[in-house]
Amino acid sequence: MPWCGPCQRYFAPPALNADGTCPACGEPVETGDVAEQAGETPEEDVRAPWHFWAVVVATVVYVAWRIVQLVAGGIG
Numbered sequence: 001m002p003w004c005g006p007c008q009r010y011f012a013p014p015a016l017n018a019d020g021t022c023p024a025c026g027e028p029v030e031t032g033d034v035a036e037q038a039g040e041t042p043e044e045d046v047r048a049p050w051h052f053w054a055v056v057v058a059t060v061v062y063v064a065w066r067i068v069q070l071v072a073g074g075i076g
């Protein structure tokens with residue numbers, strides 16, 4: 001969102017002048033492109049894919065089965 005310091009207000013990108021300056025005072029506005037881009041990507045990357053959880057569940061089941069076999073074999 002473009003921010004004009006002298007006017008202390010935000011402007012919609014289409015409302016800016018053609019050269020990207022403030023339509024009210026003519027000063028160059030600060031655009032938040034860096035912050036906006038940084039806020040978009042993490043959500044996609046943090047979420048684990050389904051096959052990751054499939055591997056986790058398979059590993060837990062396998063380890064649990066091995067423990068059962070170990071205990072049963074040790075007693076028997």
Ligand SMILES: [Zn+2]
Binds near residue numbers: 005007008023026
């Ligand atoms: Zn301004």
